[in-house]
Amino acid sequence: MAHSLSAKKRIRQNETRRSRNRARKSTMRDLTKAFDEAIAKGDQKEAQTALAKLTACLDATSLRSTMHKNTAARKKSQAAKKLAQLKAK
Numbered sequence: 739m740a741h742s743l744s745a746k747k748r749i750r751q752n753e754t755r756r757s758r759n760r761a762r763k764s765t766m767r768d769l770t771k772a773f774d775e776a777i778a779k780g781d782q783k784e785a786q787t788a789l790a791k792l793t794a795c796l797d798a799t800s801l802r803s804t805m806h807k808n809t810a811a812r813k814k815s816q817a818a819k820k821l822a823q824l825k826a827k
Contacts, residue, residue, distance in 0.1 A: 759804045762795075766805075769795050770813075777820050785821050792817055 740746045769792040776785035793814050800810035 762799045762802070762804045766792075766795050766799055770817075773817055773820075777824055780824065780827075782821075782824060785824060789817055789821055 740749055769788065773785060773788035773792050776788045796805070796810040796814055799805045800807045
């Protein structure tokens with residue numbers, strides 16, 4: 739248990755940040771699942787809109803340091819590649 743005021747504040751800050759980060763990651767995972775489902779169905783329009791939402795979410799998540807920028811870029815690239823493969827079929 740923390741004794742100093744600064745340590746207690748640090749605990750409060752960590753809890754707040756943890757809950758924010760968990761919410762952001764959860765949203766990102768939900769959008770990723772929606773995109774993957776659209777790809778699996780073969781629905782190009784739905785996949786295109788899901789990709790736009792996913793890209794916006796990844797950008798916001800990396801901007802706020804929940805996720806590293808390169809990780810977000812890699813995930814966006816992989817998703818765009820999947821969509822391109824769907825369109826090529």
